[in-house]
Amino acid sequence: MAMKFIKLSSGNAEIPIVGLGTWRAQPEEVQNAVLVALEKGYRHIDTAFNYNNEDAIGDVLTKWFETGKGKREDLFITTKLPNFGNRPKDAERFLKMSLERLKLSYVDLYLIHMPFSFVCNESNFTPQINEDGTFRLDVDNDIVGTWKDVIVIPKSSNPVRIQANIDLFDFELTEDDMEELDALDKGEKGRIFDFLFFKGVEKHPEYPF
Numbered sequence: 001m002a003m004k005f006i007k008l009s010s011g012n013a014e015i016p017i018v019g020l021g022t023w024r025a026q027p028e029e030v031q032n033a034v035l036v037a038l039e040k041g042y043r044h045i046d047t048a049f050n051y052n053n054e055d056a057i058g059d060v061l062t063k064w065f066e067t068g069k070g071k072r073e074d075l076f077i078t079t080k081l082p083n084f085g086n087r088p089k090d091a092e093r094f095l096k097m098s099l100e101r102l103k104l105s106y107v108d109l110y111l112i113h114m115p116f117s118f119v120c121n122e123s124n125f126t127p128q129i130n131e132d133g134t135f136r137l138d139v140d141n142d143i144v145g146t147w148k149d150v151i152v153i154p155k156s157s158n159p160v161r162i163q164a165n166i167d168l169f170d171f172e173l174t175e176d177d178m179e180e181l182d183a184l185d186k187g188e189k190g191r192i193f194d195f196l197f198f199k200g201v202e203k204h205p206e207y208p209f
């Protein structure tokens with residue numbers, strides 16, 4: 001398996017076009033998944049402050065570096081500013097917390113996780129919730145979110161599927177395959193991920209849907 005890369009427009013970094021997604025992977029599960037993925041040739045790991053698994057991932061990376069199988073510069077690590085930290089004054093401190101959890105001195109990509117913002121609960125770094133159960137919106141943020149779907153980060157904790165998800169460089173889709181895939185597109189009706197688990201988020205001016 002030879003990994004392919006995309007060069008960043010800055011010209012000084014390349015992103016492996018397949019990464020391991022880790023959202024909703026619990027700490028123990030993610031440790032195993034990251035280890036399996038590294039063994040199978042993944043060099044790109046996608047996490048976030050909000051996934052609460054940076055610490056577990058950091059432990060695995062530290063152990064992997066110690067084995068001598070790879071170095072920090074061989075990896076592309078992405079993490080994300082939480083949606084209660086979307087203010088210029090907060091970005092640095094949340095990045096530092098993520099680095100501490102990951103036991104790294106830098107990440108390769110630091111993303112704004114979501115364009116809308118909540119007020120931060122400083123006692124446990126979660127969004128503040130109003131008495132009616134809605135999330136306390138912070139509408140003073142100034143964020144323009146830009147997402148491009150050119151890199152895939154399939155989440156899996158299953159070794160067979162982690163392998164299957166990286167075996168994608170030895171075939172090409174035909175026009176018929178593409179037509180079949182396009183026919184699955186249900187447009188807006190097909191959206192299954194709408195962030196509405198953040199009760200009240202649709203009132204935020206930066207809510208994207």
Ligand SMILES: NC(=O)c1ccc[n+]([C@@H]2O[C@H](COP(=O)([O-])OP(=O)(O)OC[C@H]3O[C@@H](n4cnc5c(N)ncnc54)[C@H](OP(=O)(O)O)[C@@H]3O)[C@@H](O)[C@H]2O)c1
Pocket residue numbers: 020021022023024046047153154155156157158161162164165193
């Ligand atoms: N969805 C989002 O809006 C979102 C937002 C921010 C970031 N992300 C990043 O993107 C990653 C992927 O997100 P997602 O929403 O696409 O993943 P997902 O739906 O959360 O997880 C993928 C699911 O597909 C299964 N799976 C993985 N490979 C498979 C295969 N080859 N065959 C059959 N089933 C397979 C996994 O189960 P097993 O683990 O059991 O294999 C898992 O249940 C996240 O983990 C995160 O890092 C996603």
